[in-house]
Amino acid sequence: IGQGRHIDQDFLDELEYRLLAADIGVAKTEAIVAEVQQRYKAGELAPGEELLDLIKRSLRNELEESLPEELNWAESGPTVVLVVGVNGAGKTTSVAKLAKRFKDLDKKVLIAAGDTYRAAAVEQLEIWADRVGVDLIKQKTGSDAAAVAFDAVAAADARGADLVLIDTAGRLHNKEHLMRELEKVRRVIQKRVPAAPHETLLVLDATAGQNAIQQAKLFDASMGITGLILTKLDGTAKGGVAITIKRELGLPVRFIGVGEGMDDLQPFEPDAFINAILG
Amino acid sequence: SISERFSSIFDKLRYGGALTEDNIREGLREVRRALLEADVNVDVVKEFLDKCTAKAVGEDIVKGVEPGQQVVQIVHDQLIELMGESDTEIPFAKNGPTVILMAGLQGSGKTTTTAKLAMMLLGMGKRPMMVAADLQRPAAIEQLKILGEHVGVPVFHESGMTPPELCAKALKHAEGDNRDVILLDTAGRLHVDDQLMDEIADVSKRTKPTQTYLVVDSMTGQDAVNSAKAFNERLEIDGVIFTKLDGDTRGGAIVSLRHIVGKPIKFIGVGEKIEAVQPFQPDRYARRILG
Numbered sequence: 074i075g076q077g078r079h080i081d082q083d084f085l086d087e088l089e090y091r092l093l094a095a096d097i098g099v100a101k102t103e104a105i106v107a108e109v110q111q112r113y114k115a116g117e118l119a120p121g122e123e124l125l126d127l128i129k130r131s132l133r134n135e136l137e138e139s140l141p142e143e144l145n146w147a148e149s150g151p152t153v154v155l156v157v158g159v160n161g162a163g164k165t166t167s168v169a170k171l172a173k174r175f176k177d178l179d180k181k182v183l184i185a186a187g188d189t190y191r192a193a194a195v196e197q198l199e200i201w202a203d204r205v206g207v208d209l210i211k212q213k214t215g216s217d218a219a220a221v222a223f224d225a226v227a228a229a230d231a232r233g234a235d236l237v238l239i240d241t242a243g244r245l246h247n248k249e250h251l252m253r254e255l256e257k258v259r260r261v262i263q264k265r266v267p268a269a270p271h272e273t274l275l276v277l278d279a280t281a282g283q284n285a286i287q288q289a290k291l292f293d294a295s296m297g298i299t300g301l302i303l304t305k306l307d308g309t310a311k312g313g314v315a316i317t318i319k320r321e322l323g324l325p326v327r328f329i330g331v332g333e334g335m336d337d338l339q340p341f342e343p344d345a346f347i348n349a350i351l352g
Numbered sequence: 353s354i355s356e357r358f359s360s361i362f363d364k365l366r367y368g369g370a371l372t373e374d375n376i377r378e379g380l381r382e383v384r385r386a387l388l389e390a391d392v393n394v395d396v397v398k399e400f401l402d403k404c405t406a407k408a409v410g411e412d413i414v415k416g417v418e419p420g421q422q423v424v425q426i427v428h429d430q431l432i433e434l435m436g437e438s439d440t441e442i443p444f445a446k447n448g449p450t451v452i453l454m455a456g457l458q459g460s461g462k463t464t465t466t467a468k469l470a471m472m473l474l475g476m477g478k479r480p481m482m483v484a485a486d487l488q489r490p491a492a493i494e495q496l497k498i499l500g501e502h503v504g505v506p507v508f509h510e511s512g513m514t515p516p517e518l519c520a521k522a523l524k525h526a527e528g529d530n531r532d533v534i535l536l537d538t539a540g541r542l543h544v545d546d547q548l549m550d551e552i553a554d555v556s557k558r559t560k561p562t563q564t565y566l567v568v569d570s571m572t573g574q575d576a577v578n579s580a581k582a583f584n585e586r587l588e589i590d591g592v593i594f595t596k597l598d599g600d601t602r603g604g605a606i607v608s609l610r611h612i613v614g615k616p617i618k619f620i621g622v623g624e625k626i627e628a629v630q631p632f633q634p635d636r637y638a639r640r641i642l643g
């Protein structure tokens with residue numbers, strides 16, 4: 074797509090198709106197509122530049138690179154990261170991956186089994202803690218999630234951990250009582266460490282369609298989301314909803330999940346993301 | 353709603369004229385936007401609207417009914433036709449146990465749905481058994497065993513075998529334990545992971561499932577068609593189960609898969625609890641998406 078320098082209807086149709094197929098959404102797709110046309114008419118195509126570069130620039134303007142330090146580290150004391158999202162998005166696996174990443178960067182990492190609800194959720198994270206080689210704060214299934222979070226933050230503080238990653242149960246954003254429960258987890262954490270959570274990362278499945286925007290809106294309204302982890306990008310889904318989420322809510326993608334292993338996490342790179350969308 | 357978005361375009365038309373291709377196309381542009389926003393696949397939307405246009409062109413405007421409303425009715429009728437008849441039966445095997453293979457992408461809800469079906473089958477007087485054949489996800493076996501305890505259905509698992517070997521052995525075990533329905537819970541996999549697609553094809557070859565169900569997250573966007581096509585090619589899907597419909601997604605993937613895979617949507621998951629499964633009602637869903 075975009076090879077060459079001439080805009081015609083075929084080109085516009087192909088561009089629209091690619092963007093829609095990537096879950097960019099109809100409103101955003103129309104906006105991008107209109108913008109590309111406008112820039113072309115305004116003569117923004119540099120000599121020797123292909124149309125493809127014009128499209129890439131339009132998309133690139135929407136996105137932000139991941140932080141140079143990768144996380145918003147606490148000024149002092151442990152950095153508390155809360156990991157939230159809908160059921161099955163990849164939270165637990167992402168917690169394991171984050172733990173591995175920062176352990177390899179010589180950080181002292183603690184993880185917490187904040188999903189006290191789902192069958193074998195604690196066991197799942199126990200296995201990961203063992204594989205990665207980090208300590209796990211847990212209580213048995215059925216206990217209070219906020220209590221686990223509190224214990225985790227207290228332990229991180231007491232042990233001088235650099236980073237504590239708190240896994241939470243999957244929940245659908247339209248379930249008010251579950252969103253209230255998550256808000257309670259945050260308040261309880263704040264009792265122990267007022268500046269916490271320093272990061273609240275929303276885990277989004279890259280296969281999700283436009284409903285991901287609603288997920289981001291409601292989790293942000295409840296919790297204040299500081300960044301996204303876009304998982305399962307090793308599949309064929311492109312995760313284009315991230316562009317609308319950035320545009321409408323200002324939430325940047327921090328990391329992407331590209332597999333089921335503990336090393337399958339990468340910092341977000343907008344250019345690679347855009348190249349995958351445009352094929 | 354789609355009905356409201358039509359009125360502004362069509363209420364300029366007077367009675368007695370035919371709907372022209374131009375004003376139909378303009379009205380259907382609104383339908384197109386609505387369907388795409390609802391995550392219906394872009395190719396499916398195109399085919400669907402071409403069909404609606406063909407139906408609508410040349411139809412005389414019925415006096416007393418707004419032209420826009422007539423086009424809405426055509427869209428509604430075509431969607432009902434696309435969604436097909438309700439088909440929520442599990443066709444049990446005539447001889448021997450019924451084998452149900454659960455397949456799908458990571459995190460779609462297979463394990464939870466396996467337990468939900470087991471509970472449903474118990475309620476139908478069956479003697480189901482579940483097989484923990486996900487050897488890959490940490491604590492997957494444990495997860496199914498815990499669910500099995502909640503439902504009161506045995507879970508079969510033996511270590512030291514590959515998933516195809518385990519599933520084949522499970523069938524033998526079921527015979528010995530007089531189980532008449534065997535539910536095979538498998539690991540989530542990507543349709544582009546050749547090795548894992550070969551593996552599940554092997555499970556299917558060895559166990560000859562009576563039913564193979566694709567379990568799909570109802571929030572899935574445009575990619576739903578890609579994975580469904582691939583699974584259908586390797587496995588011959590008999591039905592689709594959409595999960596997490598207790599969420600607020602419009603669930604356009606339901607329309608896409610009904611059209612592309614052409615197999616019935618058997619059940620929907622409507623919650624995390626084991627009781628939260630319902631038979632799929634096509635007309636009720638058509639109303640959800642057009643709403």
Ligand SMILES: Nc1nc2c(ncn2[C@@H]2O[C@H](COP(=O)(O)OP(=O)(O)OP(=O)(O)O)[C@@H](O)[C@H]2O)c(=O)[nH]1
Pocket residue numbers: 158159160161162163164165166167188191194241242243244276304305306307308329330331332333337458459489540542
């Ligand atoms: N291919 C692929 N699979 C992933 C990725 N991230 C997670 N998964 C898989 O997705 C499935 C669900 O992951 P979990 O980590 O259990 O998801 P979760 O959000 O914690 O789920 P709940 O706690 O049940 O809400 C597992 O099979 C993971 O291995 C990824 O980046 N790529």
Ligand SMILES: Nc1nc2c(ncn2[C@@H]2O[C@H](COP(=O)(O)OP(=O)(O)OP(=O)(O)O)[C@@H](O)[C@H]2O)c(=O)[nH]1
Pocket residue numbers: 160161191243245456457458459460461462463464465486489492538539540541595596597598599620621622623624628
């Ligand atoms: N709200 C809601 N949650 C569901 C539904 N079905 C499954 N879940 C949840 O979705 C998450 C993933 O479910 P699993 O059954 O572990 O999914 P899976 O397909 O077996 O996952 P993998 O084996 O990792 O591929 C869990 O948190 C389930 O409780 C549903 O219908 N509604």
Ligand SMILES: [Mg+2]
Pocket residue numbers: 164165166188194240241242243
């Ligand atoms: Mg989890």
Ligand SMILES: [Mg+2]
Pocket residue numbers: 462463464486489492538539540
């Ligand atoms: Mg499973």
